[in-house]
Amino acid sequence: MQRAGEQITGTVPATRYSEAVPRYTSYPTAPHFHAGIGAETFRGWLQQTGSSDDVSLYVHIPFCDRLCWFCACHTKMTRRYEPVAAFLDALLSEIKTVGNVLDGNGRIRALHFGGGSPTMLRPEDVLRLGAALKDAFNFADDAEISVELDPNDMDDARFDAFAAIGMTRASLGVQDFDPKVQTAINREQTFEQTRGVVDGVRARGVHSVNLDLLYGLPHQTLESVADTIRQALTLSPDRIALFGYAHVPWFKKHQTMIDEAFLPGPEERFAQQQETARIIREAGYEVIGLDHFAKPDDPLAVAAREGRLFRNFQGYTEDACRTLIGLGPSSVSRLPQGYAQNTPATANYERIVSEGGLATARGIALSEEDQARAWVIERLMCDFAFSGEEAIRLFGECGRRIVSEARQADEEAGLVEDGGTFSLRDEARPLVRSTAALFDQYLKRGGARHSAAV
Template sequence: MDDALVLRHAAPVPRYTSYPTAPHFSAEVDNSRYASWLGALAAGDRLSLYAHIPYCDRLCWFCACHTKQTLRYDPVASYLQALRREIATVGGLTGVGARVTALHLGGGSPTLLRPEDLIALKEQLTRHFAFAEQCEVSVEMDPNDLDAGRHDALAAIGMTRASFGIQDFDPRVQKAINRIQTYEQTRDAIEASRARGVRSVNCDVLYGLPYQTMSSLERTIGAVLSLAPDRVALFGYAHVPWMKKHQAMIPEESLPGIVERYAQMSRAAEMLVVAGYQPIGIDHFARPADSLAVASREGRLRRNFQGYTDDAAETLIGLGASAIGQFRQGYVQNNPATGEYLRGVREGGLAAVRGYLMTPDDRLRARVIALIMCEFGFSFERIAAEFPGLSAAVIEEARLFRARDADGLTVIEDGVFGLTPRGRPFARTVAAAFDAHLRSGRGRHSVAV
């Protein structure tokens, strides 16, 4: 790939796990509106639940999540008390007959919870929501937290997918990001999960980290492959110290440049594909028999706040501080400040502070951007059929983009706007061309490769 081409198309743009993106949320969506959306859910609706645990016993410098470090369990216990109350309130407001088909525990570090609290959290959820018999339960795992008791508790709550944050196995890189985690720790944690019946393991790997080199990344990918994960998420490190102050602990001069980042991404992806993994969207890889790979081949791949998913639920309910929910009507976000979240839940059971009301044009553009991110293109006929009377402007924008695309990132053939192999690494950049809100200048974003 031409270095100049990479530099031209690597400008900061959103990751598009939602559209519109979070910087465009406002106080227009409050607890009252959120409650009305919950009440509108009906029998037959499929729900996905996300529960956020905003605590870690160490703070990784690379992390951009809403989390805080604690060496005491008291704050965690107080938080769980509020979370259980929110679960009861939200479950009580949710329309009768909707069923939960997926549950995701994220953070922070959910595996920081004591075994009895993991079990109590799942019991509270099943008490107030109707769970489908084959519900997927995925948990973000930190091997440093795990012991036999926690592994047993995770099995007891029905965990079906374990997602292990690895990032990089190189000791120098780990020291620079404050994430010390040996290969042996990770291997033992994965084996313990599989021994208790977990049928799907995901590993997160980062490129673009401080002091990371091509050779060190190759060693990490080789080590990850030896663990035989079912999925691998290959993310580019997002350096956003203006938003996450602790990232200032990472010296900017230690970070690889944009061209080097692109080369790291390409080499890691090549190794995964050679090893038999199917590329999924812009940054996921899965074994061909994995449900994510099957969904991708069948055109059922979706993208939400956790990344690429085969979760078919249209509604996502976010629980906990900073958690974001997605409804037909729009988005809703809980207070990101843990103290304010606790106060809101204690006073009224809900803690929504902002969100977004979708317009017909938003729904159209959200669909187009999702198709670009998931399928690398969209059919004009398909969009016109899904959005009768609304699609003309977006189709014209696609034609204009192609006419101005001197680098050959896109093509239009048989009424389909698609990304070429040359353009696929820049899917975020192409998607941004259909983002009607990006021009407002709200929010700063990470580079596109």
């Protein structure tokens, strides 16, 4: 194993793998949103949606029946259903309000249920929620509907309810199958449970299954995480998301329950990432960006090959919609004009939307400079490259400044220019977040802290 500061591969020093940088699911990133963007601004942005504009929806369910210690999502644990039922009533009010503001404009091409645990909803409430969304918005006939599933919640009635509202993709949180690791992160889930859910959704016609896996967890070793990957592959998932555990206890206090003494160091994390990625590739999956994999015929793999890959708060996607509307507390909406985020406090959210208001608490309007840098960062994150000529064509003087910055980047950035295109060397690709950060004008403003680069 390499010591800190030694080379891991090529010309990349090991110390860079522990650099703290954003994940770049947006630009500017969420720490730079501000209270100057409120409900009226968001309402005005929504009203500019055209009748034929493609739109995506994200619905956030902020409850779990257990708290996984690794989780950095906005959620709270409850054993009672009453708070969930009260929240659902408020969510239905928000759906109606946003639908009225759009006034029939926009065509929904994708809907994603996340959390928290959407599967905490009772089957009859899943059906209520699905009906409310269809009543409020104009759905395309071929809209993709994806749901994050907790295998511990699933039963036949929930399988049937999500199938009834049109679920086309199921995403299962697995993390790791090793019982010792599961105990350390408070996420006990057997392989048999996971296999049962995969079989259950496929039996109901769901055409795509994604598995979320983590490396860098406490007690994981190179051998144990490889075993988890091999078990996951026996389920033949259509997609795999392989994330590095983000240890951010200053942001999520429950992560203090994880004993840092058992977390792998940066060299071990990198070795885990490299070994697991190798196993997945050798099983026939194509690499999608930094941390996703897909079967060659999956739409995500096709989009990546054709240069149509995008990145949003759910990760890599083939969804090209410029407008994404977030519903529920803490949800972020992304529109051509900027970002708008709902208040994260569930009680405050429920009060505002129950009175017919929009719960926008903060956001950021995009300048031309922001749009140019967002485009470059997204292309780097998706393609490990960007065209300098296209940057200038799209963004003029802003594009020229960014091209000049790319040419001045130091060798460790890993950027190589060839025929006007800036590409990352292969050995620098695991550090694409660090390279993207070179074009982030906000990064040094304020005191935001981030997770490790790998």
